[in-house]
Amino acid sequence: MIVNSPFVCNGCDRLDIGIGHDACRYIKFKYHAKRAQLLYEDTLKNSRTGISYSPSELADIDNLVSPLLLNGQSISTVFYNHANELPCCERTLYNLVNGCYLTARNIDLPRKVKFKTRYKHGNGRNHDIFTFDRTYADFKSFIAENPDVPICEMDTVIGTNEKGSVLLTLMLRNCHLMIALLLPNKSQASVINALNDLCDQVGIDVFKKIFGVIITDRGTEFSNPLALECDRYGEIKTKVYYCDSYCSWQKGMIEKNHEFIRYVIPKGTSFSGLTQADITLMMNHINNYPRASLNNCTPFALAEMLVDKKLLETLHYHKIMPDSVILKPSLLKK
Template sequence: MNNSKTATQKHMTLDDRISIEKGLDQHLSLRSIALQLGKDPTTISKEIKKHRSFQEHNRFNEPANKCALAKDCKKKNICGTYAPVCKRMCRSCNHCNSHCEDFIPRSYHCSLLDKAPFVCNGCSKKNPCRLDKAYYRSSTAHRQYKTILVESRAGINISPADLVALDELVTPLILQGQSPYMILRNHPEIALSEKTLYNYIESGALSVKNIDLPKKVKYKVRSCSSSEAADLTIYEGRTYKDYQAFLKEFPDTRVTEMDTVLGCEGSKKVLLTLHFDCCSLMMAYLLDSKEVCHVKAIFDSIERSLGTFSFSSVFSLVLTDRGGEFRNPAALECGQENLIRTSIYYCDPMCSWQKPHCEKNHEYIRKICPKGTSFDDYS
């Protein structure tokens, strides 16, 4: 067992439960067990009482009379079946159990189970004991914990009445064309997150279905393959947190969001989009392919037209994603005569929402050039 006090965790592990079982077998106090695991004694107490397993008492050679008062009882012929022949004490048979008004069922509950340690693991009298027993077994406790964990996260956490009220409010609005995001913004009384509302629709809890969400039915299942660059050192000092820290220190810096719009599968040409946040203007350039050299060529062309000083003023800071066409920040940041012309920062992986203006304008581009359109015929 771990003898040093460690930081507490929200959930106990199987190793923790094994340590508890060993401590109980050794007749250690709950405080000693808690100290070894670095947890509060109350936590150990709740764990034991919640996951202990009860074992019924041994019925071998058990008296037939189930009355708790049978030992001192002097009554005779209570049942009246054998009167006046029967002269035995009623405690010697079990007929009185169903006839005697003073009958009290014999209890096999051990009072020691009502106080710490709440189980019989370390009890020296557990073998000859004829009472009901309780044991703490780590494997059983962990299996019960896993079952409860899964069941607690299944279904929806809302009452039937609240679900009906939510359905009556949300369904008509979605059928009118409103998105879940818009509904939650306009109805703050709905105490749900956008993701939860989508989950309710996905699970069929509401009358509205996925087919009624125009944008959702267009989404394709995301690929599980990672697009992370092998060389992560290029992102050092250029992450989204660094970007936020820079803007906090220099809030008047002009930000340009950069991204690419892809054509259909097999199409080489792509659109390079540059969105200027200060004036809500977007520029788009047609690239021959999705490569760093073509992005750099656009930067060089703009710099030659504006001059290095004007370029640095307009493109003070560029925020982009981690696409392969942007993975050479040094080439994009350095211009003529190796002068620094801009600063490149990258969004976090799978976080396109961190450059929302660019992504929103891409939706407008897709209305003109839907997904599946080839840019190879464009010039």
């Protein structure tokens, strides 16, 4: 037996002095580098296969995590709210779901999807008369001169088509609170009436304080800026600016938050059977969903500190506990 390094026959000194392996009475060992590497990789793979939790521990994790994931919450949100109760890290939760060790599956995760290639538009049209002195460049100049003015992003969400009921959405940048108002159709009159109704309910002074400036797209429903800026009596209640054509990223906050609406009301679903009470219920759940961008705080919690409470009371927005938040179509099933 080779007792000195390298402990294999490959490096035996007897081979150099002409003594063959057949004359050697020791047990022979020969090192094969490629085979050793394959054995090493196989051992490494096996050592990392499976999970390090007992059936009871895994059942406890499943009972805590899966119901929340099935309600539309994300793994990061669940982990943040229950970090002290979980015996694992956030990355391990993803692995448990991906490995089908929990009741919840990848298909239940809101963002575990493939994204389609972004459509590239042309240069767009820059001749809209109603955007004169109200372009995105004008908006940036205005904000530079008035850095303390509150900014609101505005958009619409359609159901099956633009002729039916639509949602008018308003997003407050300072706290990420999103407001949704059910409109009978996607028209200028519906949008103007909805804003005027909200202004009448909270008072023009409160409206000015919350919706100091509004940035929106160039949709036909928003193409009457003078009517949008004034209340029913002709008094200025806000200032309206428009994004550049095909530049929805200029109001990216509200575009991003529309995905929460689609978790509850999938694209292509009609709004005809819904009431404003249904939309308010949905928005309460959306606004009480923690956001990583807010250091896992909720938009509603921030709104309580930054927004006049009269707005929250008028909209019937209230607090919902994290584990009670549901972001699935089942929320509106009657």
